[in-house]
Amino acid sequence: MIEILSRPWPWYVAGPLIGLTVPLLLILGNKTFGISSSLRHMCAACIPAGISYFKYDWKKEIWNLLFVGGVVLGGIFSVFYLANPDPIVISEALRTELSGYGITDYSNAWVPADVVNWQSLLSLKGFLMIVMGGFLIGFGTRYANGCTSGHSITGLAALQWSALIATVCFMAGGFFAANVLIPFILNL
Amino acid sequence: MDDKVYHNKQEKAAFEQDLKVRELDAIEVNESRLQHRWYHNVKYIIAGFLFGIVFVKAEIVSWFRIQEMFRLQSFHMYGIIGSAVVVAAISLWVIRRFKIKTIYGEDIVVNVKPYNKGVIFGGLLFGLGWAITGACPGPLYAQLGTGATVVIITLLSALAGTWVYGLVRDKLPH
Numbered sequence: 001m002i003e004i005l006s007r008p009w010p011w012y013v014a015g016p017l018i019g020l021t022v023p024l025l026l027i028l029g030n031k032t033f034g035i036s037s038s039l040r041h042m043c044a045a046c047i048p049a050g051i052s053y054f055k056y057d058w059k060k061e062i063w064n065l066l067f068v069g070g071v072v073l074g075g076i077f078s079v080f081y082l083a084n085p086d087p088i089v090i091s092e093a094l095r096t097e098l099s100g101y102g103i104t105d106y107s108n109a110w111v112p113a114d115v116v117n118w119q120s121l122l123s124l125k126g127f128l129m130i131v132m133g134g135f136l137i138g139f140g141t142r143y144a145n146g147c148t149s150g151h152s153i154t155g156l157a158a159l160q161w162s163a164l165i166a167t168v169c170f171m172a173g174g175f176f177a178a179n180v181l182i183p184f185i186l187n188l
Numbered sequence: 189m190d191d192k193v194y195h196n197k198q199e200k201a202a203f204e205q206d207l208k209v210r211e212l213d214a215i216e217v218n219e220s221r222l223q224h225r226w227y228h229n230v231k232y233i234i235a236g237f238l239f240g241i242v243f244v245k246a247e248i249v250s251w252f253r254i255q256e257m258f259r260l261q262s263f264h265m266y267g268i269i270g271s272a273v274v275v276a277a278i279s280l281w282v283i284r285r286f287k288i289k290t291i292y293g294e295d296i297v298v299n300v301k302p303y304n305k306g307v308i309f310g311g312l313l314f315g316l317g318w319a320i321t322g323a324c325p326g327p328l329y330a331q332l333g334t335g336a337t338v339v340i341i342t343l344l345s346a347l348a349g350t351w352v353y354g355l356v357r358d359k360l361p362h
Contacts, residue, residue, distance in 0.1 A: 005245070011267030014246030018268065019275025021239055023283060026296045028231050033276075036325040039350040053354035066229050067236035068329045074240020075249070075333020082245060090252045091261040098255075110244075111251050111322065111336045118338050129320055134328075134342035136317030138349025141325060143310025143360065145301055148324040151311075152269060155301055157276030162303035166311045171258075173315015178258030182320060 006082050008089075022154055031063055034150030036141035038068045084109070101186035115186065125188045144169070243330040251322025258319050306362045317346075 025031040041058045042065070048054040088109035098104070098112070105113040120126025141147040144166050146155065152170065155163020246268060247253045256262035282288065283296050290296060318324050321342050323331055328346065331339045353360075 008247050009242070009245040011246065011264050012271060014242050014248070015268040015271030016275040017242045018239070019272035020279065021235065022276040023279035024235055025232075026283065026298070027288065027290055028235065029228075029292070030290050030294055030296060031232070032299050035329075039325065039347055040354075042347055043351045043354060047351060049351075049355075051351075051354045053357055054351075063229055063232040066232040067239075068326075070233040070236020070238075071240035071243065071326060071329040072333040073233070074237040074242075075244050075330035076335075077237065077333075078241050078244035078330075079334045082241065088247065088250060088252055091256050094252065094256055094259060094261050097259075106252075108334075108336055109247065109252070110249050110331050110334045111339065116251070116336070116338055121338065121341060130338060130341050131345045133317050133320035134345025135349035135352075136313050137321060137323070137325060137328065137342075138317075138346035138351075139353045140310045140312070140314025140317055140349070142350050142353040143306045144308075144314055145304075145306060145310070147314060147326075148269070148318070149326055151301070151307075153272050153276055154298070156273045157280055158298050158300070159277070160300055162301050162307050165303065166307045169308050169311025170315040170318060173312040173317075174254075174258045174319040175315075177316040177319035178255055181316065182255075185320075 002082070006084055008084055018153065019157070022157060025067075029063065032150070033154045034064075034146055035068060035071075036137075036147035036150065037061065038064045039138050040142060041065055097183075101183070103186070125185055128185050128188075140173075239326070240330045240333060243327055244334060249323060249327035249330040249334065254319060254322040304362045306360065309361065317349075 022033045025033050041061045044054040044058040087106045103112045103114045115129050121130055151163040151166035243249050253265060257265035328343055
């Protein structure tokens with residue numbers, strides 16, 4: 001059993017499980033599945049600085065912070081108890097392209113260790129990938145009022161117009177970054 | 189709507205703009221009136237925990253998978269998002285059709301996110317960040333759990349982005 005669970009899960013198992021998170025959170029306590037709001041709650045809790053956007057009772061949203069805390073724990077658990085013994089399998093075309101940028105280390109399946117590491121943080125390439133990338137996530141999700149979970153999964157499932165527009169824009173930004181911006185940054 | 193009198197078009201536009209911006213503040217509008225003891229919140233940690241395991245085991249938190257998705261080199265991520273939406277949509281339909289209530293017996297309400305131009309601008313910016321880091325906010329937390337410690341900087345940067353948005357929000361087109 002553990003052996004089966006340790007292998008990468010196929011999309012037709014993972015996708016429906018993620019979809020079920022939406023009714024699960026609603027039934028558990030009328031919570032709308034959305035993750036990026038947790039960033040706002042953390043700002044409101046730690047550094048509100050008198051900004052009106054952060055002036056609200058974040059304690060009422062504590063469930064959201066506990067949920068993302070659980071996500072971190074789930075990540076830790078998977079690595080310790082359900083680790084895939086084999087390196088990540090990626091498409092040959094991507095492997096070839098990435099080796100052209102000097103990315104050949106697949107020891108960490110989650111981030112490209114050649115670029116995303118503590119040393120590279122001080123280089124322009126690493127700074128753009130780690131700091132600018134992170135900043136865009138935080139700024140963009142709040143500006144768009146949601147991320148993949150709130151818009152693309154909950155919003156689309158609820159047939160909301162704004163969610164469709166948001167999803168199209170997420171994808172457009174992603175396609176541009178992956179095919180134009182990232183090759184440029186990795187060649188720096 | 190309301191009986192407010194506008195002196196000119198600009199004033200009306202300004203009011204509507206302000207309204208749109210304030211609508212964004214409506215978080216958790218269907219907030220429960222029930223008061224629960226602290227341990228009722230433990231269930232959200234468990235839900236997040238299971239969700240985090242799915243994220244890692246389906247490799248959604250992998251930068252490499254996200255690159256494949258945005259280069260159309262793999263169906264994996266499309267299959268995940270597509271089937272998640274279908275399952276969530278059917279679930280919502282079932283909840284509405286059978287008027288399923290929460291475990292506390294309250295009616296279930298799904299918030300509608302209002303549309304404004306921020307969805308476009310913010311969506312594009314987030315899309316860039318998603319591809320660059322290989323993580324949307326959920327996977328970002330899970331990446332942290334997998335032991336890639338430098339991801340803490342990505343998360344802090346995301347918090348900085350959120351904070352700066354709060355700071356300059358009134359000056360941005362919405």
